[in-house]
Amino acid sequence: MDVIVIGGGIAGVATAYHLRAAGHRVCVVERHATVAQGATYGHGGTLLPTPLDVWFGPTFMASRQNAKNGVVNRSGFSGPARQFVRQLAELQEPNAFGHQYGLLRPLVELSRDTIAGMEARSGLEFEQTSGLLYLVRSHEEWEQLRPALGLLRHYEVPHHELTPEQCASFEHSVRTEPEFAGGVLFDQERTGNSPLFTKLIKQTLDMEGGVQFMLGREVSGIRLEGQRASVELTSRPDAGSRSREVDVIHADCVVVAAGYGSLTLLERLGLRLPLYPLRLHTLVAPIAHEECAPHVAIVDAVKRIAISRMNHRLRIAGGAVLQNAKDIDKPLGEAVTEEALALLGQATHDWIPGAARISAALPWEGVRLLSPDGLPVIGNALHPRLFVNAGHGPAGWGLACGSGKLIADLISGTTPEVPDDTLAALRAERFR
Structure with a gap:
């Protein structure tokens, strides 16, 4: 499938990595000039x-x-x-x-295994x-x-x-x-260097192919239409009065992993996360x-x-x-x-x-x-073609690697490597 990932922080890049490993074609849209420039840049070292x-x-x-x-x-x-x-x-x-930590723990252990696999596969050195x-x-x-x-x-x-x-x-x-x-x-x-890890993953994806990074582009909206999804982009800063180079890009599904920028995008679709x-x-x-x-x-x-x-x-x-x-x-x-x-x-x-x-x-x-229950929001939401990967909080940036694997499994139709009660506790629907 073709998948658009909104956000070039650790959550978005890790999601792109696992989607590509599952055989999908991926486009990552990031508003900054490179990856790991938002919240990922200032993460503490704890994995x-x-x-x-x-x-x-x-x-x-x-x-x-x-x-x-x-x-x-x-x-x-x-x-x-x-x-x-x-x-x-x-x-x-x-x-x-x-009880709440018991729900989070399977994601922690999935993240531990996932990071180990990413390190072994790419030989990463991230301090x-x-x-x-x-x-x-x-x-x-x-x-x-x-x-x-x-x-x-x-x-x-x-x-x-x-x-x-x-x-x-x-x-x-x-x-x-x-x-x-x-x-x-x-x-x-x-412990480890989160922005360095994220940039090394991007380098790996650039060398292997199958993932396109659209940097310096901001998403203004998401369209969900039947079996397809689309993302609207604001015009490039240097576009002037000329026709915009890219206005709308289409895919089979969209993953919103844009940190606090996720809130506005999801609210425009009618999903208000607390x-x-x-x-x-x-x-x-x-x-x-x-x-x-x-x-x-x-x-x-x-x-x-x-x-x-x-x-x-x-x-x-x-x-x-x-x-x-x-x-x-x-x-x-x-x-x-x-x-x-x-x-x-x-x-x-x-x-x-x-x-x-x-x-x-x-x-x-x-x-x-x-989140008000301390758990991130990971999974499908509102529409079969929309997925969310957000709200990880400050405790351990490596959680984003496990959540990226979880998103890739859900999109691929693969049975996730976490129990059903954890999966339910992470979904956006729990706040309804």
Whole structure:
């Protein structure tokens, strides 16, 4: 079949990869001049989420004091946004959290297998390293993590619960002063460079053929007509008064994987998804002192700030601001942005003092979508020819690889490699 994928981030490019592997012809439409320029560009290094850092559960926004949970600002919410926060809060209850993570876990494991296959097939080197050390500040926070630790044991996830002294012994950059509660080590989990991975996949597709990339083109609308689907494109910036080079392109089906840009396109078709924008921040800082730099990724387990090493620099990601959906295109106030970036810098100083030159760090901010039940939206929606792959949230960019494989299976008529309850929990129809 001919398939149009809207979006050139990790979700769109991974979807194109698996569609091509299944024998389909693919056209990827991306509004930027190259791939991985939107939310993918600022992803933290963590490949796959664990129960400790999914963006729902007992520790996510559990405190009313924003500084304690890593969500910088939540003021001025509309009614729908407040309802969104209330729905997420329901997943703080341990049984609800365990049930929801149980639905997500098959996608995590599918993504793990999928990434391994992509690496082996193409020999990818994307600054991947093994080892994640989650650190917990207080005994109160450690108690909040108990349900997540229980899930690790239930699913037999390889991990080690460490005392502060053991944390410092394993990772020399971590200090035991001031005191903290302890940590959880995942020596088999990995980090990697998301934009580099995405660009390497594009290079592979360019060499092998069968996938066309239409870069610098923006989608203005989608048409669904019987057995065919079409995508309308805005004119090229340099088209002037001349006839537009491409107006409409046709295919057998369309996959919407355009990040927060997916919302407007789907709303025009009558599909309103209750996904809300999270404004995430990233600092890329040069290493200040090599002897202070960590050899594994450091994650603040409650504030959900990830610090991963990539060659001679550190990528520090987090500092979330939950916005009203109607404010998605409005810039944050300077004070809020400064507060978010200060949160990243402070976390780096707290856990690995002397490791990063924060004064020379390059800041980035971008939007990621989060659903009120913490799960992405993956699958067919509204029309047999329309598919959605969005709402992955900030926890683990590798989920996009598993979701791309899932979309390719659904379009190909292949039985997906996840159980039926997970498949149903990911579909857009769950919000009706």
